Amino acid sequence: DVKVTQSSRYLVKRTGEKVFLECVQDMDHENMFWYRQDPGLGLRLIYFSYDVKMKEKGDIPEGYSVSREKKERFSLILESASTNQTSMYLCASSWELDQPQHFGDGTRLSIL
Amino acid sequence: SQQGEEDPQALSIQEGENATMNCSYKTSINNLQWYRQNSGRGLVHLILIRSNEREKHSGRLRVTLDTSKKSSSLLITASRAADTASYFCATVSYNNNDMRFGAGTRLTVKP
Numbered sequence: 297d298v299k300v301t302q303s304s305r306y307l308v309k310r311t312g313e314k315v316f317l318e319c320v321q322d323m324d325h326e327n328m329f330w331y332r333q334d335p336g337l338g339l340r341l342i343y344f345s346y347d348v349k350m351k352e353k354g355d356i357p358e359g360y361s362v363s364r365e366k367k368e369r370f371s372l373i374l375e376s377a378s379t380n381q382t383s384m385y386l387c388a389s390s391w392e393l394d395q396p397q398h399f400g401d402g403t404r405l406s407i408l
Numbered sequence: 409s410q411q412g413e414e415d416p417q418a419l420s421i422q423e424g425e426n427a428t429m430n431c432s433y434k435t436s437i438n439n440l441q442w443y444r445q446n447s448g449r450g451l452v453h454l455i456l457i458r459s460n461e462r463e464k465h466s467g468r469l470r471v472t473l474d475t476s477k478k479s480s481s482l483l484i485t486a487s488r489a490a491d492t493a494s495y496f497c498a499t500v501s502y503n504n505n506d507m508r509f510g511a512g513t514r515l516t517v518k519p
Contacts, residue, residue: 300450331509336511337511338496338509338510338511338512339451339496339509341508386450386451388450388451392505393500393505393506393507394438394439394500394505394507395456396441396453396456397451397453397498397507398453399450399451399452400450401448401449401450402448402449402450404448
């Protein structure tokens with residue numbers, strides 16, 4: 297079974313901090329994704345990556361950046377955290393863009 | 409931007425009843441997928457239906473797709489308390505294979 301692992305289940309940070317969320321997948325998937333999930337808004341795509349060092353903006357990239365130095369690892373970076381970035385963050389991976397995505401269990405991030 | 413929109417937003421039924429959730433979308437799709445999310449966990453893929461398919465089954469799940477109406481439905485038969493979860497449809501765009509999720513239907517199955 298595909299396993300997508302997110303480094304933290306819960307994280308509390310302060311406004312202005314630089315925050316790193318890490319995601320690792322073990323199935324050699326080409327594509328990796330970062331979403332945020334807020335009540336009533338569903339999943340919104342922040343960034344995705346289709347290959348090492350390649351990235352594409354999703355629907356809400358403002359305030360975020362990403363890094364993919366190795367195929368199995370995709371990092372989401374909040375350069376200067378703000379309270380409106382308090383949310384559930386979900387990482388996913390897939391073989392092809394039109395194929396099912398495999399999700400991690402999420403990181404619930406609180407910015408105080 | 410969201411592509412699929414689920415209906416209803418919330419559904420509460422008794423164990424043993426059937427649950428039907430609907431998804432409507434706006435643009436041409438390559439395929440449509442349904443996912444399940446238990447509280448506090450990630451999404452789990454349930455079933456994929458291609459644009460040239462009309463119906464698909466997997467265990468107690470039945471998915472239909474009507475591309476002329478741009479809608480899909482997920483039917484869970486003989487529901488169990490363990491089916492309590494949020495269910496999301498995701499559409500894969502025909503043009504660029506972008507996948508977009510709806511806001512989900514929260515299903516509660518009472519024992």
